[in-house]
Amino acid sequence: MSAVTQSGLHRDTKGSKLVRYSLIGISLLFVFLMLILPLITVITEAFKQGFAVYSKAVTDDYTIKAILLTLEASFFAVAINTVFGLCAAWSLTKFKFKGKKILATLIDLPVTVSPIIAGLIFLLTFGRQSPIFPLLQDWDIKIVFAVPGIVLATIFVTFPFISRELIPVLESQGTDEEEAAALMGAKGFTIFRRITFPHIKWAFLYGVVLCAARAMGEFGAVSVISGHLRGKTNTLPLHVEILFNEFQYVPAFAVASILVMLAILILVARSVIEHKGRKK
Amino acid sequence: MKRKSVVIPGFGLTTGVTLAILSVVVLIPLASLVVFSAQMSASEIIDVITRPRVLSSFKVSFLTAFVASLINAVMGVILAWVLVRYTFPLKRIVDGTIELPFALPTAVAGIALTALTADTGLIGGFFANFGIKIAFTRIGITVALVFIGIPFVVRAVQPVLEKLDPAYEEAAGVLGASRTRIFWKVILPELIPAIFTGFGLAFGRCLGEYGSVVFIAGNMPFETEIAPLIIMSELQEYDYSSATTIALVMLVASFVTLFLVNVVQNRNAKILKGGS
Numbered sequence: 001m002s003a004v005t006q007s008g009l010h011r012d013t014k015g016s017k018l019v020r021y022s023l024i025g026i027s028l029l030f031v032f033l034m035l036i037l038p039l040i041t042v043i044t045e046a047f048k049q050g051f052a053v054y055s056k057a058v059t060d061d062y063t064i065k066a067i068l069l070t071l072e073a074s075f076f077a078v079a080i081n082t083v084f085g086l087c088a089a090w091s092l093t094k095f096k097f098k099g100k101k102i103l104a105t106l107i108d109l110p111v112t113v114s115p116i117i118a119g120l121i122f123l124l125t126f127g128r129q130s131p132i133f134p135l136l137q138d139w140d141i142k143i144v145f146a147v148p149g150i151v152l153a154t155i156f157v158t159f160p161f162i163s164r165e166l167i168p169v170l171e172s173q174g175t176d177e178e179e180a181a182a183l184m185g186a187k188g189f190t191i192f193r194r195i196t197f198p199h200i201k202w203a204f205l206y207g208v209v210l211c212a213a214r215a216m217g218e219f220g221a222v223s224v225i226s227g228h229l230r231g232k233t234n235t236l237p238l239h240v241e242i243l244f245n246e247f248q249y250v251p252a253f254a255v256a257s258i259l260v261m262l263a264i265l266i267l268v269a270r271s272v273i274e275h276k277g278r279k280k
Numbered sequence: 281m282k283r284k285s286v287v288i289p290g291f292g293l294t295t296g297v298t299l300a301i302l303s304v305v306v307l308i309p310l311a312s313l314v315v316f317s318a319q320m321s322a323s324e325i326i327d328v329i330t331r332p333r334v335l336s337s338f339k340v341s342f343l344t345a346f347v348a349s350l351i352n353a354v355m356g357v358i359l360a361w362v363l364v365r366y367t368f369p370l371k372r373i374v375d376g377t378i379e380l381p382f383a384l385p386t387a388v389a390g391i392a393l394t395a396l397t398a399d400t401g402l403i404g405g406f407f408a409n410f411g412i413k414i415a416f417t418r419i420g421i422t423v424a425l426v427f428i429g430i431p432f433v434v435r436a437v438q439p440v441l442e443k444l445d446p447a448y449e450e451a452a453g454v455l456g457a458s459r460t461r462i463f464w465k466v467i468l469p470e471l472i473p474a475i476f477t478g479f480g481l482a483f484g485r486c487l488g489e490y491g492s493v494v495f496i497a498g499n500m501p502f503e504t505e506i507a508p509l510i511i512m513s514e515l516q517e518y519d520y521s522s523a524t525t526i527a528l529v530m531l532v533a534s535f536v537t538l539f540l541v542n543v544v545q546n547r548n549a550k551i552l553k554g555g556s
Contacts, residue, residue, distance in 0.1 A: 095288070117531055155305050240388060
């Protein structure tokens with residue numbers, strides 16, 4: 001710093017170079033230590049005892065069952081939120097009605113609720129102390145500590161993920177094209193398929209990816225509602241927790257490495273979709 | 281003749297489906313929380329909240345979430361600045377990696393950070409030389425929350441920084457202001473609402489965070505026990521009324537945070553619209 005106190009202009013450019021490199025340095029260090037290093041740790045811990053131990057942990061019966069349940073819950077979350085997201089976006093952007101703002105706020109509500117509380121509310125709604133519990137028992141419907149509860153909790157935590165991507169796009173697009181099509185006699189679904197959907201294609205895909213990412217990784221809400229029944233209500237993240245708490249570190253990290261790979265896949269898909277959407 | 285506003289079909293169907301799914305997934309479950317807590321008397325509620333162990337968990341939760349969000353506010357601005365203003369190798373990868381905490385399951389982040397910061401881990405081992413423990417202390421909780429919160433600040437500040445008109449900076453430069461002075465007097469005031477938004481969103485998320493914290497915290501009562509964890513352990517003992525009471529306090533706290541963020545965001549949107 002002492003050498004850079006000559007002329008004003010000189011000091012300026014030198015100073016800015018120093019600032020530039022130190023800020024880039026700080027940023028790279030932070031990203032490496034906080035974000036990249038944990039990923040590397042998962043992979044190195046997973047392979048600590050060789051490939052044989054790794055593949056045994058990954059192909060374990062309970063792991064396979066956990067993968068299938070995670071896929072099932074994620075599938076339902078994406079499916080229901082797709083239906084909901086498309087309907088909500090259409091309703092909120094193509095029409096004017098009272099209470100629209102409140103509706104939009106209510107849709108965004110779930111992301112502000114702690115995952116633990118998200119699990120708790122389903123426990124209170126469908127659990128033993130709920131007024132509808134006897135009814136559910138009569139019909140032999142199990143929700144709490146069973147797969148339907150996990151699916152419901154997963155839908156809740158990912159609830160606004162698709163509608164949130166669609167609404168701004170549709171809003172900026174306006175309603176002129178749909179009105180023209182409707183006046184020329186096009187039916188509702190035709191209007192959607194031929195006119196609206198091409199506009200929201202990339203935003204929709206983006207929302208689906210975000211929704212799937214959150215759904216497969218949800219831990220807190222699913223942890224509350226699942227009852228931790230091994231082989232029955234264990235999703236991948238819950239399986240990681242059980243293994244880790246049993247001090248089976250290598251299998252825990254091996255199962256976690258599956259989720260790491262999915263996360264990297266999602267990040268790549270996300271940036272590809274964003275890139276394509278922007279080009280359009 | 282139909283009027284112009286009702287030309288587009290599908291209002292009844294889409295609004296109906298929206299309301300139906302919203303009710304089943306969000307409204308009825310949230311209402312059941314209200315109904316359940318309405319059955320409790322005020323003294324019961326106060327009794328639960330003022331238990332020393334519960335009070336200290338609130339303190340741990342709010343303190344660690346606040347400190348972590350402060351760190352994120354500073355680091356988030358630096359990262360956003362570097363990503364918008366400079367070009368350097370690996371920039372696109374760094375930009376994509378910021379999003380990692382959204383994509384990586386919290387439980388995986390939790391065990392990875394625990395392994396890293398425990399005394400036997402790479403980072404934990406380094407700090408252990410100086411007698412600093414990270415995992416199983418409040419520092420560990422803060423580290424996990426910094427991980428969870430960083431994308432919120434970066435993604436809030438980045439677009440504002442991109443849209444900032446360089447004319448003001450140039451003017452200040454021509455008038456002889458130093459770069460440091462330009463940053464503090466010209467750029468930072470424009471960023472403050474975005475920083476606050478990012479801080480608020482990160483804080484709200486950190487308050488409720490469970491998955492990444494539960495492994496690294498060690499969960500010692502009065503020391504490293506966070507509020508979501510107390511809710512969890514009350515549930516495991518089937519004490520639903522205590523769990524609901526604590527949940528209600530946390531819910532109110534996160535709604536207040538979100539409300540403040542919305543107020544700032546609305547004002548900010550007005551300024552941005554008026555300015556352009």
